[in-house]
Amino acid sequence: MAILDNLAKGVKDFFVEEGHAAPAATAAARPLPAAPAPALANLAPGQAQPEQRHLDHIAQLLAGDGHDFHAFTKMVKSLAASGLSGPLLYQTAFNAFSAVTGLDLPTLLTSADALTQKLVDDRAKVQAHHREKTGETVPLKGAPSVLAQLRNQEAQLQADVAALSKQLTDKSQQLQDTQQQLQQESTKAQAALASYELANAAAMAELQVHQQATKSFLIK
Incomplete structure (x- = not known):
């Protein structure tokens, strides 16, 4: 994390100039929408966090070549740890990410849609397997x-x-x-x-x- 922190600080120092102070003030009036809370209805009693194997599975599912929306979110998290927030955080992260990868905003958002679809498809596959496992449906083979x-x-x-x-x-x-x-x-x-x-x-x-x-x- 020290490397990421140093990278975040360097990116912040490189892209954030004093002239961005005004947009930062404006950002306070436009807070980012909160992410929807994950469904926890099926968690076992006393289970507040997902198992590590599931976190590893999701991480592997979202892993890319470093030129996608998942890599962009990592940069956002790194910059957020350095103190940035709001629109300034995302604008700074995008400027840095675009400079490194050459991706424009439409391509980045298309990558976000693709990752979202990956999660949707994987969830459907896991739920289908769960229904077979619990006997709700009969497996086609085996x-x-x-x-x-x-x-x-x-x-x-x-x-x-x-x-x-x-x-x-x-x-x-x-x-x-x-x-x-x-x-x-x-x-x-x-x-x-x-x-x-x-x-x-x-x-x-x-x-x-x-x-x-x-x-x-x-x-x-």
């Missing part, structure tokens, strides 16, 4: 992703658990009905046995009475 397979397995297991739960409910009802029927039949059986015991006891008592009487009255 087997489903591990995540998609796990989602399918989860769905199948949930269906199996639901079926087993229904079977358990049905079996529980059958068990309850069987236990109730068993109780009823057991009660009936016990009542029948008790009735028989009464009849048997009565017959036994009557038989013994007659047997005893017979012995008493007939045996001499």
Whole structure:
């Protein structure tokens, strides 16, 4: 960064003259529009910054030959670190960048559009891959992703658990009905046995009475 700072200071000293003081004052009345905030809805809880691998991917995607809008933004950042801001910052950066690369403003803005389209296309590609990875869409080639397979397995297991739960409910009802029927039949059986015991006891008592009487009255 020391090299960039020195370069920024040199560019500033070379292109910025005292006559630019008035435009700088005017710039204060026309602040630059703020960049839209990035969408952070999909970040995991506690995740405030993107992962380094994604930052590296974007940096590689935007990397060029030094004669494009990405290189221009680097010069803007370097000059901003030296204290410039507003229209003076961008005018100074453009003057320096144009002097080094020979690019005019329309070509520079065309490069900006191309980089924007690169980001749009890459985002669409990553989102399509994400949908395949999560099982929302089926890949045109190859087997489903591990995540998609796990989602399918989860769905199948949930269906199996639901079926087993229904079977358990049905079996529980059958068990309850069987236990109730068993109780009823057991009660009936016990009542029948008790009735028989009464009849048997009565017959036994009557038989013994007659047997005893017979012995008493007939045996001499």
